[in-house]
Amino acid sequence: MTASYGSFELQGVRFFVGDVLVARASDDGSTLPYLGKLVAIELDETGSVALDMRWYYRPEETQEGRQFHHGKKEVFSSNHYDRVYVESIECKALVLGLDHYHELHQRLAAHSRELVQEGVSADHVYFCRQHYRTDTNTFAPALxxxxxxxxxxxxxxxxxxxxxxxxxxxxxxxxxxxxxxxxxxxxxxxxxxxxxxxxx
Ligand SMILES: [Zn+2]
Ligand SMILES: [Zn+2]
Known part of the structure; x- marks a missing residue:
């Protein structure tokens, strides 16, 4: 039997369905953490808190790799879903449209560890202007x-x-x-x- 929930709490921070989460990719920190939108929270058969995530891709993680026009904090929404466990979650992130990103970035540039909102530090603020399809390796809309x-x-x-x-x-x-x-x-x-x- 499984049960689903709208939020969970980790180290005093509440994470909600719809939030963007930062998940540890490797224990030694050699791989950049993954970013994903939390789409569902379930208690699985073993009693573990399982999180269904829809991943964001960094330019480096796409087939064409980082290009001239990719910003440092650019990510792409994707059609790639996965299940992870609550133990791998590090913190929250914020993925904004380009206008809001610029607005926030100008205010925060000098203080990168500053909290933008509960559980989100300024170094985990990203922008998204394209969707990446992992089955066709294509981006939309065209820029x-x-x-x-x-x-x-x-x-x-x-x-x-x-x-x-x-x-x-x-x-x-x-x-x-x-x-x-x-x-x-x-x-x-x-x-x-x-x-x-x-x-x-
Ligand atoms: Zn040019
Ligand atoms: Zn000219």
Whole structure:
């Protein structure tokens, strides 16, 4: 016989169905902990508290690996479910949409161990803008692409708008870091510059 519950308590913190949990991946800490949304809590036949989780993937855990446009705290919702036991749970995490992530990140940047809410420290705040299907290794929705390199934006890094063509150019592609971008009043991309040079 099994029973299901809406929450459980661990070391003084209450975990609810719908929360994002951090689960230990290896005892020696050699593998980054797993992130998953808690979808059900059950007491199994042996009397252990079993947790049904829907995993989030980090870029490194997908088939294509980490790419240029992936942010440091980027994760993907996935269609991969698993059952883990309460003993492997370390703490809670927060997975936000990009807008909320930026908002929170700006407020917290200086204090990474600060608690964002009960059981969630700032270093366990992530953002999600795509869903990853583990059976087809595909991401959805597709991300907008910018710049002459036709790659998406990396939310950790600034882009700069070209005053001539209005396209957004990656800092790296323009040869500028964040400080360099902030210091510029106007900018014309290389493609527009060479177009202009050819015309005159
Ligand atoms: Zn680019
Ligand atoms: Zn341009």
């Amino acid at each position: 907008d692409v910018y710049c002459s390199c036709k790659r998406p934006c990396n939310p950790d890094k600034l882009m700069i708008a070209c005053d001539a063509c209005d396209d957004w150019i990656h800092g790296e592609c323009a040869g500028l870091d964040d400080k360099g971008i902030a210091a510029l009043d106007n900018y014309v991309c290389d493609a527009c510059k060479s177009k202009k040079a050819n015309a005159s």
